Amino acid sequence: MALIIFIILSALCAGAVAAMIVSHNQAHSALFLVLAFSSLGGIFGLLDAPFAAVAQVLVYAGAIMVLFLFAIMMFNLRLPQAPEKKRLRIVLTAALGVILLAELVLAGSRALRGAGPRALSAAGDIAHLGRLLFSDYLYALEITSLLILAALVGALALAGKKEGE
Amino acid sequence: MAGYFWLIPLLPGASALVLLLFGRRLPRAWVAGQASVAVFLSVILSKAAFLHLAGRGAGAAGLEKTLFPWIASGSFSTSIAFHLDALSAVMAVVVTGVGFLIHVYSAGYMAEDRDHSRYFAFLNLFTFFMLVLVMASDIVLMFVGWEGVGLCSYLLIGFWFERPASAKAGMKAFIVNRIGDAAFIVGILFILANVGNTSFAAINAAPRSGLLSPGLVTLVAILLFVGATGKSAQIPLYVWLPDAMEGPTPVSALIHAATMVTAGVYMVCRLSGLYAASVPASSVVAWVGGITAVFAATMALVQNDIKRVLAYSTISQIGYMFIGCGVGAYAAGMFHLVTHAFFKSLLFLAAGSVIHALGGEQDMRRMGGLRKSLPVTYPVFLVGALAISGVPFLSGFFSKDAILTSAFAGGHFMIYGLGLIGAILTGFYIFRMIYMTFYGETRAVPPGRHIHEAPWTMTVPLVILAAFSALAGFIGLPVFFGERANLFGRFLEAVFGPASHQLASSTEAALVVAATVSALAGIGLAFVFYRRSPETPVQMAHRFSGIYRLLLGKYYVDEAYDAVFVRPILRGAERIYENFDLKVVDGVLNGSATAASLAGKGLNALQSGLVRDYALAFLLGAMLFLGFLLI
Amino acid sequence: MIPPAAFLVLAAVLFVMGIIAFFVKRDLLTQFMAVEVMLNAGNLAFLALTKALGKAEGQTVVLFVITVAAAEAVIGLAIIVLVFRQRKSIRTDELKDLKG
Numbered sequence: 001m002a003l004i005i006f007i008i009l010s011a012l013c014a015g016a017v018a019a020m021i022v023s024h025n026q027a028h029s030a031l032f033l034v035l036a037f038s039s040l041g042g043i044f045g046l047l048d049a050p051f052a053a054v055a056q057v058l059v060y061a062g063a064i065m066v067l068f069l070f071a072i073m074m075f076n077l078r079l080p081q082a083p084e085k086k087r088l089r090i091v092l093t094a095a096l097g098v099i100l101l102a103e104l105v106l107a108g109s110r111a112l113r114g115a116g117p118r119a120l121s122a123a124g125d126i127a128h129l130g131r132l133l134f135s136d137y138l139y140a141l142e143i144t145s146l147l148i149l150a151a152l153v154g155a156l157a158l159a160g161k162k163e164g165e
Numbered sequence: 166m167a168g169y170f171w172l173i174p175l176l177p178g179a180s181a182l183v184l185l186l187f188g189r190r191l192p193r194a195w196v197a198g199q200a201s202v203a204v205f206l207s208v209i210l211s212k213a214a215f216l217h218l219a220g221r222g223a224g225a226a227g228l229e230k231t232l233f234p235w236i237a238s239g240s241f242s243t244s245i246a247f248h249l250d251a252l253s254a255v256m257a258v259v260v261t262g263v264g265f266l267i268h269v270y271s272a273g274y275m276a277e278d279r280d281h282s283r284y285f286a287f288l289n290l291f292t293f294f295m296l297v298l299v300m301a302s303d304i305v306l307m308f309v310g311w312e313g314v315g316l317c318s319y320l321l322i323g324f325w326f327e328r329p330a331s332a333k334a335g336m337k338a339f340i341v342n343r344i345g346d347a348a349f350i351v352g353i354l355f356i357l358a359n360v361g362n363t364s365f366a367a368i369n370a371a372p373r374s375g376l377l378s379p380g381l382v383t384l385v386a387i388l389l390f391v392g393a394t395g396k397s398a399q400i401p402l403y404v405w406l407p408d409a410m411e412g413p414t415p416v417s418a419l420i421h422a423a424t425m426v427t428a429g430v431y432m433v434c435r436l437s438g439l440y441a442a443s444v445p446a447s448s449v450v451a452w453v454g455g456i457t458a459v460f461a462a463t464m465a466l467v468q469n470d471i472k473r474v475l476a477y478s479t480i481s482q483i484g485y486m487f488i489g490c491g492v493g494a495y496a497a498g499m500f501h502l503v504t505h506a507f508f509k510s511l512l513f514l515a516a517g518s519v520i521h522a523l524g525g526e527q528d529m530r531r532m533g534g535l536r537k538s539l540p541v542t543y544p545v546f547l548v549g550a551l552a553i554s555g556v557p558f559l560s561g562f563f564s565k566d567a568i569l570t571s572a573f574a575g576g577h578f579m580i581y582g583l584g585l586i587g588a589i590l591t592g593f594y595i596f597r598m599i600y601m602t603f604y605g606e607t608r609a610v611p612p613g614r615h616i617h618e619a620p621w622t623m624t625v626p627l628v629i630l631a632a633f634s635a636l637a638g639f640i641g642l643p644v645f646f647g648e649r650a651n652l653f654g655r656f657l658e659a660v661f662g663p664a665s666h667q668l669a670s671s672t673e674a675a676l677v678v679a680a681t682v683s684a685l686a687g688i689g690l691a692f693v694f695y696r697r698s699p700e701t702p703v704q705m706a707h708r709f710s711g712i713y714r715l716l717l718g719k720y721y722v723d724e725a726y727d728a729v730f731v732r733p734i735l736r737g738a739e740r741i742y743e744n745f746d747l748k749v750v751d752g753v754l755n756g757s758a759t760a761a762s763l764a765g766k767g768l769n770a771l772q773s774g775l776v777r778d779y780a781l782a783f784l785l786g787a788m789l790f791l792g793f794l795l796i
Numbered sequence: 797m798i799p800p801a802a803f804l805v806l807a808a809v810l811f812v813m814g815i816i817a818f819f820v821k822r823d824l825l826t827q828f829m830a831v832e833v834m835l836n837a838g839n840l841a842f843l844a845l846t847k848a849l850g851k852a853e854g855q856t857v858v859l860f861v862i863t864v865a866a867a868e869a870v871i872g873l874a875i876i877v878l879v880f881r882q883r884k885s886i887r888t889d890e891l892k893d894l895k896g
Contacts (some may be wrong), residue, residue: 006798010806017810017833020826021817031824033833040836047803047843052858059862060836064869068829071873093819096784097812104808105793108841110795111800112848129855137856144863151867160875648888774845774892776827 345395
């Protein structure tokens with residue numbers, strides 16, 4: 001059962017990303033990405049990571065991509081740009097991509113070698129996660145919140161000026 | 166006082182250093198004064214040392230002073246050391262004495278010159294090197310002096326270097342000398358290899374001690390003599406001396422008459438142990454001297470430049486000195502060296518006075534009738550001319566006679582004959598000079614110019630030299646005045662050993678008469694040609710036009726050398742320049758520059774400014790890194 | 797059960813697709829989107845390995861990644877907007893100031 005869902009979700013995700021690549025329209029690309037991220041959230045769920053899944057959908061698909069769409073719509077960044085035409089570039093990139101893929105798969109299989117079966121302890125437990133965050137990773141947590149604050153202020157400072165000033 | 170003899174070279178040397186560094190900022194009077202005083206002090210020291218040695222009598226070993234160790238290499242070592250024996254003392258007195266007079270003369274002659282201090286610096290420097298040459302105790306230090314005087318000769322010949330002729334003459338002198346020096350160096354190397362010690366004492370003893378086999382003795386002696394032919398302007402390396410007349414006249418007097426050109430004679434005398442031990446080498450010396458004496462005299466017959474005649478005359482007279490050395494009469498050769506120093510420098514300086522008076526004119530065809538206008542120059546010139554011709558009782562008579570007598574006594578009749586012919590020619594060409602320059606009508610252009618005698622700084626040295634030219638002969642009277650009369654020869658016995666040949670008084674008298682007759686014959690011929698019937702030279706030139714042109718063209722030796730040696734070498738050098746220097750050396754340099762530039766341009770392509778290209782680089786890097794980790 | 801390898805393969809595929817997207821697209825905005833894709837692929841890989849190796853740290857990392865990605869997206873977009881205002885263009889090929 002899970003397998004079927006996985007297959008559907010992964011196909012959806014990959015397909016959406018592919019569509020994003022092919023699409024000529026930026027807004028379309030952004031929307032395709034929303035779909036991709038959402039399905040990815042589902043896959044996160046399959047991985048016994050409910051918190052990550054929800055965070056993904058809420059933040060990534062819901063906030064970041066929406067931000068992209070705002071940027072596209074409000075600032076008239078819609079300048080349709082045809083993707084790369086040159087043959088050489090495409091071929092080269094594809095070749096490099098394939099090589100990289102092979103490397104990554106190889107690396108991944110190495111990483112999994114030490115792994116046992118799909119044994120998973122209380123890793124998916126949110127309470128456990130929360131405890132972890134506020135003890136071992138407390139610093140990281142606090143600094144991350146500062147980071148978000150900095151990003152907020154920064155964005156205001158950068159893009160807050162009106163044109164011509 | 167004699168103990169300070171080692172200062173003799175160093176005083177002019179120090180003065181030279183000061184003048185080289187600061188001369189330009191010093192007043193002219195000071196420069197000339199300092200230079201002359203330095204040499205004068207050396208004169209005093211030389212005189213003192215000379216008297217000291219004379220007082221000690223024959224057999225004295227001479228004064229020795231080692232300054233500091235110089236070379237220490239393996240089994241060979243030598244120091245900077247000076248050695249003054251009778252031979253060196255004679256040379257030192259001549260060099261410093263004549264040198265001093267010429268320094269004084271130059272004060273007047275070069276008074277207006279732009280590069281006054283440079284001149285005196287070089288003149289002092291020359292004196293320093295010449296004295297090092299003369300007082301060195303080993304052949305390597307002598308060679309340092311040898312090279313040094315060659316350098317100063319180059320610097321002084323080309324003193325007015327902005328004149329192309331002067332610059333070329335300087336180069337010619339240096340290069341021709343160098344050829345001789347190459348042979349000299351090979352000679353030194355043979356000595357080093359076989360004797361192991363370069364001191365003159367060791368070298369002179371080597372033939373006897375067996376360190377040098379007879380064959381090697383001859384070889385070394387001839388090699389060193391080749392160097393002497395370069396320095397002393399004998400066949401085949403004499404060609405630089407006539408051109409050297411481009412330099413200032415006092416330079417010609419000092420370097421190319423009295424001192425540097427006699428260095429070869431000094432060298433042969435210094436190594437008399439070597440030459441006496443090798444009959445072939447001595448023969449070479451005598452024959453080269455004899456042939457050169459006549460050969461050069463023939464060229465002097467037709468030259469029209471007043472200094473060139475004297476240049477060829479010098480070459481010829483040095484030939485006489487080598488005749489003396491070659492027949493074993495080293496003292497006679499040295500005697501002629503001394504007297505020649507006096508009368509030849511006198512003649513040159515007097516010629517300089519004439520040139521100075523005429524505002525630079527050197528062609529005798531445009532002179533004449535100067536007898537009355539130059540009341541000091543004319544008489545002293547006459548004295549010098551009489552001396553060089555060998556007219557009795559002047560210095561040249563005694564010295565030339567000593568040489569010719571020794572040649573005859575040694576059985577070298579042909580060489581004697583050459584010497585006699587040379588004597589006739591000498592009388593002729595020197596009185597030709599007198600008649601063309603001082604007698605007849607004034608052909609000087611422009612005739613209206615006021616011709617006046619030279620200043621006292623120039624005339625006083627002339628008179629002094631004239632006195633010596635006239636009287637110096639009496640130190641070396643020939644045998645029939647008594648055994649003890651040859652003061653000069655006896656003084657040098659300490660170095661050369663007793664004189665070997667004895668002749669019957671009648672034979673000697675006959676030889677003296679023969680020499681005198683030849684001299685007077687030459688003078689008489691000149692009188693006929695240039696005084697009594699002045700149209701004769703022109704007629705003779707017409708009738709014997711081939712010979713005349715040959716003589717005037719200096720037997721075309723220069724042209725031959727040029728075609729056989731100079732041009733091929735220059736062409737070879739050009740070929741090397743084009744193919745190696747331009748293509749290979751420059752090619753490598755330019756090539757590496759181009760390579761660097763290309764590399765830079767190549768790398769430039771990587772910096773396109775496009776983010777995507779940079780990202781591609783990232784990607785490639787990441788892939789390589791990952792691959793590296795995985796493998 | 798779903799083999800963890802499958803998740804890793806999917807992550808790898810998504811990552812490479814993100815790279816290709818970056819090189820194929822020629823305007824800043826979509827390139828930026830491609831970067832987000834790559835980040836997500838990384839997240840997926842983290843979670844897959846968390847599940848496979850049984851350690852919970854992976855999830856904390858993912859949480860941080862998502863947060864930081866959000867912050868980065870904000871600033872990035874602000875910059876893109878500024879570039880657009882200045883140059884009137886966000887075509888990457890035209891932003892060649894780094895050219896040496």
